[in-house]
Amino acid sequence: MQLFYNxxxxxxxxxxxxxxxxxxxxxKVLRKSVGDQxxxxxxxxxxFTAKIVVITNNKCSVKIVSKAKQEHHPYNLHLAVAPxxxxxxxxxxxxxxxxxxxxxxxxxxxxxxxxxxxxxxRFERILQSAxxxxxxxxxPKLNKAINFKDFIAQDFKxxxxxxxxxxxxxxxxxxxxxxxxxxxxxxGPEGDFSTKEIDLALKxxxxxxxxxxxxxRTETAAIVACHSVAFVNExxxxx
Numbered sequence: 001m002q003l004f005y006n007x008x009x010x011x012x013x014x015x016x017x018x019x020x021x022x023x024x025x026x027x028k029v030l031r032k033s034v035g036d037q038x039x040x041x042x043x044x045x046x047x048f049t050a051k052i053v054v055i056t057n058n059k060c061s062v063k064i065v066s067k068a069k070q071e072h073h074p075y076n077l078h079l080a081v082a083p084x085x086x087x088x089x090x091x092x093x094x095x096x097x098x099x100x101x102x103x104x105x106x107x108x109x110x111x112x113x114x115x116x117x118x119x120x121x122r123f124e125r126i127l128q129s130a131x132x133x134x135x136x137x138x139x140p141k142l143n144k145a146i147n148f149k150d151f152i153a154q155d156f157k158x159x160x161x162x163x164x165x166x167x168x169x170x171x172x173x174x175x176x177x178x179x180x181x182x183x184x185x186x187x188g189p190e191g192d193f194s195t196k197e198i199d200l201a202l203k204x205x206x207x208x209x210x211x212x213x214x215x216x217r218t219e220t221a222a223i224v225a226c227h228s229v230a231f232v233n234e235x236x237x238x239x
Contacts, residue, residue, distance in 0.1 A: 001039055001135060002030075002038075002039065002132075003039050003040070003041055003047075003131075003132040003133075003135055003137075004018075004022070004038060004039065004040045004041070004132070005040070005041055005042075005043060005128050005131065005132055005139070006018070006040060006042060007042050007043055007044075007139075008042070009040060009042045009046070009048060009064075010042065010046075011046060011067060013048070013064055014063065014064055015053070015061065015062065015063050015064065016040070016050065016061070016062050016064065017054075017059060017060065017061040017062075018059075018060045018061075018062075020058050020059070022060070023055075023056075023057075023058055023059050023060040024057065024058065026038070026052075026055070026060045027055060027056070027057055027060065028057070032052060032055065032060070033052065033055060034052050034053065034054070034055055035051065035052060036051070036052050037049060037050065037051055037052075037065075038050050038051075038052065038062060040062075041070075041131070041132075041137040041139075042137075043128075043131065043137070043138065043139030044137075044138070044139075045069050045070050045072060045137050045138050046067055046068070046069055046070070046137060047067065047068050047069075047070055047137050048064050048066070048067045049064070049065050049066040049067070050062035050063060050064050050065060051063050051065050070136075070137040070138070072138060073101055073230070073233060074179070074180040074233060075158075075179070075180055075181055075182055075183065075229065075233055076103045076104075076158070076182040076183075077101070077102050077103050077104075077182075077183055077185075077226065077229050078103060078104045078105075078106070078156075078182075078183070078184040078185075079097065079102060079104075079105055079106075079184075079185050079187060079222055079225060079226060080105075080106040080107075080108045080151055080184065080185070080186045080187070081093065081105065081106075081107065081108065081187040081218065081219075081222045082107070082108050082109070082110045082112075082113050082187065082188050082189035082218060083107050083109070083113060083115040083116075083118055083145070083189070084115065084189070084190065084217075084218050084219055085114045085115055085190060087115075087122075089217070089218070089219040090107075090123075090218075090219060091122070091123065091126050092219055093218075093219040093222045093223060094123055094126050094127055094130070094140075094142075095126055095127075095129070095130040096130075096223050096226075097140070097222065097223060097226045098126075098127055098130035098131055098134065098136065098140055099130055099133070099134040099136070100223070100226050100227055100230050101136070101226070101230050102140050102226055103138070103140055103141065104140060104141040104142075104143060105140055105141070105142050105143065106143040106144075106145075106146060106151060107143075107144075107145040107146075108145070108146060108147070108148050108151050108186070109145055109146065109147045109148065110147075110148045110188055110189050110193060110194070110197060111148070111193075111194035111196065111197060112188070112189045112190070112191030112192060112193070112194060113189045114189065114190065114191075118145040120142055120144070120145075123142055124142055127139060127140055127142060148193075148197050148200075149200065152197075152200055152201055152204050152206075153204070156184050157182055158181050158182025158183050158184065159176070159177065159178060159181055159182070159183040159184070159207075160183075160184050160204075160205055160206040160207060161173060161176065161183065161184070161185045161186065161206060161207050161208075161209045161225075162185075162186040162193070162198065162201040162202075162206040162207070162208055162209070163185060163186065163187055163188070163208075163209050163210070163211050163221055163225060164188060164192055164193045164198055164208060165192045165215060166192070166193075166195070166198060166208075168198075168208060169208070170208040170209055170210045171207070171208075171209055171210070172209065172210055173185075173209040173210065173211055173225060173228050174228050174231070174232060176207060176209060177228060177229060177232040178232075179232055179233045180233065183229055185209075185225045185229075186201060186206060187218060187221050187222045187225060188218065189218060190217070190218055211224045211225060211228070212224065
Protein backbone atom coordinates (compact mmCIF):
# COMPACT_ATOMS: atom_id res chain seq x y z
CA MET A 1 0.00 0.00 0.00
CA GLN A 2 1.22 3.48 -0.87
CA LEU A 3 0.21 6.23 1.51
CA PHE A 4 -0.36 9.87 0.58
CA TYR A 5 -0.43 12.74 3.06
CA ASN A 6 -2.52 15.88 3.14
CA UNK A 7 -3.39 17.75 6.35
CA UNK A 8 -6.47 19.40 4.85
CA UNK A 9 -8.58 16.24 4.68
CA UNK A 10 -10.91 15.78 7.64
CA UNK A 11 -13.26 13.06 8.83
CA UNK A 12 -16.09 14.99 7.15
CA UNK A 13 -14.44 15.25 3.72
CA UNK A 14 -16.26 13.61 0.82
CA UNK A 15 -13.94 14.56 -2.04
CA UNK A 16 -10.48 16.01 -2.51
CA UNK A 17 -8.10 17.32 -5.19
CA UNK A 18 -4.37 16.79 -4.95
CA UNK A 19 -1.97 19.73 -5.49
CA UNK A 20 -0.55 20.17 -8.98
CA UNK A 21 2.87 18.53 -8.38
CA UNK A 22 1.44 15.54 -6.56
CA UNK A 23 -1.17 15.13 -9.28
CA UNK A 24 1.63 14.97 -11.85
CA UNK A 25 3.37 12.29 -9.79
CA UNK A 26 0.20 10.21 -9.58
CA UNK A 27 -0.35 10.44 -13.33
CA LYS A 28 3.15 10.27 -14.81
CA VAL A 29 5.05 8.18 -12.25
CA LEU A 30 2.42 5.95 -10.68
CA ARG A 31 0.39 5.68 -13.91
CA LYS A 32 -2.93 5.85 -12.09
CA SER A 33 -6.23 6.25 -13.91
CA VAL A 34 -9.92 6.88 -13.21
CA GLY A 35 -11.35 4.24 -10.90
CA ASP A 36 -8.04 3.40 -9.19
CA GLN A 37 -7.91 3.56 -5.40
CA UNK A 38 -5.55 5.68 -3.32
CA UNK A 39 -4.87 5.73 0.43
CA UNK A 40 -4.50 9.09 2.17
CA UNK A 41 -3.85 10.22 5.74
CA UNK A 42 -4.15 13.64 7.32
CA UNK A 43 -1.46 12.85 9.89
CA UNK A 44 -4.03 12.91 12.70
CA UNK A 45 -4.70 9.17 12.73
CA UNK A 46 -7.23 8.95 9.90
CA UNK A 47 -6.75 6.61 6.96
CA PHE A 48 -8.91 7.41 3.95
CA THR A 49 -9.56 5.15 0.97
CA ALA A 50 -10.37 7.20 -2.11
CA LYS A 51 -11.31 6.50 -5.73
CA ILE A 52 -9.99 8.63 -8.58
CA VAL A 53 -12.84 10.38 -10.39
CA VAL A 54 -10.98 12.99 -12.46
CA ILE A 55 -7.41 12.77 -13.68
CA THR A 56 -5.37 14.90 -16.09
CA ASN A 57 -1.68 15.74 -16.35
CA ASN A 58 -2.12 18.49 -13.76
CA LYS A 59 -5.13 17.44 -11.71
CA CYS A 60 -6.16 14.39 -9.72
CA SER A 61 -9.50 14.50 -7.91
CA VAL A 62 -10.81 11.70 -5.73
CA LYS A 63 -13.97 10.67 -3.91
CA ILE A 64 -13.59 9.40 -0.34
CA VAL A 65 -15.16 5.94 -0.19
CA SER A 66 -14.17 4.86 3.33
CA LYS A 67 -12.30 6.03 6.41
CA ALA A 68 -10.89 4.48 9.57
CA LYS A 69 -9.10 5.86 12.64
CA GLN A 70 -5.78 4.14 13.29
CA GLU A 71 -5.20 3.07 16.89
CA HIS A 72 -2.62 5.21 18.65
CA HIS A 73 -0.01 3.82 21.00
CA PRO A 74 -1.00 4.16 24.69
CA TYR A 75 1.53 6.86 25.57
CA ASN A 76 2.83 10.20 24.38
CA LEU A 77 6.56 10.37 23.71
CA HIS A 78 8.30 13.73 23.56
CA LEU A 79 12.02 13.79 22.80
CA ALA A 80 13.97 17.01 23.30
CA VAL A 81 17.16 16.45 21.31
CA ALA A 82 20.04 18.84 20.77
CA PRO A 83 20.84 19.46 17.08
CA UNK A 84 23.86 17.55 15.77
CA UNK A 85 26.80 19.24 14.09
CA UNK A 86 25.98 17.38 10.85
CA UNK A 87 22.38 17.86 9.74
CA UNK A 88 22.15 14.44 8.11
CA UNK A 89 22.54 12.73 11.50
CA UNK A 90 19.61 14.64 12.94
CA UNK A 91 17.58 13.86 9.84
CA UNK A 92 18.38 10.15 10.31
CA UNK A 93 17.07 10.38 13.87
CA UNK A 94 13.86 12.05 12.71
CA UNK A 95 13.25 9.37 10.10
CA UNK A 96 13.88 6.39 12.36
CA UNK A 97 12.03 7.83 15.36
CA UNK A 98 8.97 8.37 13.17
CA UNK A 99 9.13 4.77 12.00
CA UNK A 100 9.42 3.49 15.58
CA UNK A 101 6.76 5.79 16.99
CA UNK A 102 7.22 9.28 18.44
CA UNK A 103 4.73 12.06 19.07
CA UNK A 104 6.74 15.26 19.31
CA UNK A 105 10.30 16.47 18.89
CA UNK A 106 11.89 19.65 20.18
CA UNK A 107 15.38 20.73 19.09
CA UNK A 108 17.04 22.15 22.22
CA UNK A 109 19.99 24.54 22.07
CA UNK A 110 22.45 23.69 24.84
CA UNK A 111 25.64 25.16 26.28
CA UNK A 112 27.76 22.74 24.25
CA UNK A 113 25.70 22.86 21.06
CA UNK A 114 27.78 23.50 17.94
CA UNK A 115 24.71 24.06 15.77
CA UNK A 116 22.38 26.78 16.99
CA UNK A 117 20.40 27.68 13.84
CA UNK A 118 17.73 25.19 12.79
CA UNK A 119 15.89 25.19 9.46
CA UNK A 120 12.81 23.04 9.90
CA UNK A 121 11.37 22.89 6.37
CA ARG A 122 13.48 19.90 5.34
CA PHE A 123 12.91 18.27 8.75
CA GLU A 124 9.14 18.48 8.19
CA ARG A 125 9.45 16.79 4.80
CA ILE A 126 11.51 13.98 6.32
CA LEU A 127 8.87 13.39 9.00
CA GLN A 128 6.13 13.25 6.37
CA SER A 129 8.10 10.86 4.17
CA ALA A 130 8.90 8.54 7.10
CA UNK A 131 5.27 8.55 8.22
CA UNK A 132 4.10 7.51 4.74
CA UNK A 133 6.83 4.90 4.31
CA UNK A 134 5.98 3.25 7.63
CA UNK A 135 2.21 3.42 6.95
CA UNK A 136 1.76 5.38 10.14
CA UNK A 137 -1.18 7.78 10.17
CA UNK A 138 0.15 9.98 12.96
CA UNK A 139 2.58 12.74 11.99
CA PRO A 140 4.96 13.70 14.81
CA LYS A 141 4.90 17.35 15.84
CA LEU A 142 8.15 19.21 15.24
CA ASN A 143 8.40 22.10 17.69
CA LYS A 144 10.48 25.22 17.17
CA ALA A 145 14.04 25.15 18.45
CA ILE A 146 14.37 26.51 21.99
CA ASN A 147 17.23 27.05 24.38
CA PHE A 148 17.61 24.56 27.21
CA LYS A 149 16.78 26.97 30.02
CA ASP A 150 13.49 28.06 28.44
CA PHE A 151 12.55 24.48 27.61
CA ILE A 152 13.14 23.14 31.10
CA ALA A 153 11.00 25.91 32.63
CA GLN A 154 7.84 24.58 30.95
CA ASP A 155 5.17 22.47 32.61
CA PHE A 156 5.39 18.78 31.75
CA LYS A 157 3.22 15.80 32.54
CA UNK A 158 4.18 12.16 32.91
CA UNK A 159 7.68 10.81 33.43
CA UNK A 160 10.68 13.10 32.96
CA UNK A 161 14.20 11.84 32.16
CA UNK A 162 17.56 13.30 31.21
CA UNK A 163 20.18 11.05 29.62
CA UNK A 164 23.74 12.25 30.19
CA UNK A 165 27.28 10.89 30.44
CA UNK A 166 28.40 12.32 33.78
CA UNK A 167 29.63 9.78 36.35
CA UNK A 168 26.76 10.14 38.80
CA UNK A 169 24.06 7.88 40.16
CA UNK A 170 21.76 7.02 37.28
CA UNK A 171 19.18 4.33 36.67
CA UNK A 172 18.56 2.40 33.47
CA UNK A 173 15.93 4.11 31.32
CA UNK A 174 14.22 0.80 30.52
CA UNK A 175 13.91 -0.06 34.22
CA UNK A 176 12.49 3.35 35.04
CA UNK A 177 9.85 3.53 32.31
CA UNK A 178 6.21 2.84 33.07
CA UNK A 179 3.84 1.54 30.36
CA UNK A 180 0.89 3.61 29.14
CA UNK A 181 2.50 6.76 30.55
CA UNK A 182 3.48 10.01 28.88
CA UNK A 183 7.23 10.58 28.88
CA UNK A 184 9.67 13.40 28.06
CA UNK A 185 13.35 12.56 27.53
CA UNK A 186 16.23 15.00 27.14
CA UNK A 187 19.15 14.08 24.86
CA GLY A 188 22.18 16.37 24.78
CA PRO A 189 24.65 17.49 22.08
CA GLU A 190 27.93 15.85 21.07
CA GLY A 191 29.66 17.49 24.05
CA ASP A 192 26.89 16.34 26.42
CA PHE A 193 24.89 18.58 28.73
CA SER A 194 26.83 20.98 30.90
CA THR A 195 26.92 20.38 34.65
CA LYS A 196 24.78 23.48 35.07
CA GLU A 197 22.13 22.09 32.70
CA ILE A 198 22.09 18.72 34.44
CA ASP A 199 21.62 20.38 37.82
CA LEU A 200 18.82 22.55 36.44
CA ALA A 201 17.05 19.50 35.00
CA LEU A 202 17.28 17.65 38.33
CA LYS A 203 15.81 20.68 40.12
CA UNK A 204 12.89 20.50 37.68
CA UNK A 205 12.16 16.85 38.52
CA UNK A 206 13.97 15.19 35.62
CA UNK A 207 15.45 11.81 36.56
CA UNK A 208 19.01 11.05 35.37
CA UNK A 209 19.23 7.86 33.30
CA UNK A 210 21.70 5.78 31.35
CA UNK A 211 20.95 4.27 27.95
CA UNK A 212 23.57 1.53 28.15
CA UNK A 213 27.19 0.76 28.92
CA UNK A 214 28.72 2.50 25.90
CA UNK A 215 28.95 6.18 24.98
CA UNK A 216 26.40 6.94 22.24
CA ARG A 217 26.22 9.67 19.64
CA THR A 218 23.36 12.13 20.06
CA GLU A 219 21.25 10.63 17.26
CA THR A 220 21.93 7.06 18.40
CA ALA A 221 20.98 7.91 21.98
CA ALA A 222 17.72 9.44 20.76
CA ILE A 223 16.83 6.31 18.80
CA VAL A 224 17.69 4.05 21.75
CA ALA A 225 15.46 6.16 23.99
CA CYS A 226 12.63 6.07 21.45
CA HIS A 227 12.85 2.32 21.02
CA SER A 228 13.07 1.75 24.78
CA VAL A 229 9.72 3.46 25.30
CA ALA A 230 8.12 1.44 22.49
CA PHE A 231 9.70 -1.80 23.75
CA VAL A 232 8.56 -1.35 27.35
CA ASN A 233 5.01 -0.67 26.23
CA GLU A 234 4.97 -3.71 23.95
CA UNK A 235 6.48 -6.16 26.46
CA UNK A 236 4.57 -5.02 29.56
CA UNK A 237 1.31 -4.87 27.62
CA UNK A 238 1.83 -8.38 26.22
CA UNK A 239 1.99 -7.29 22.59
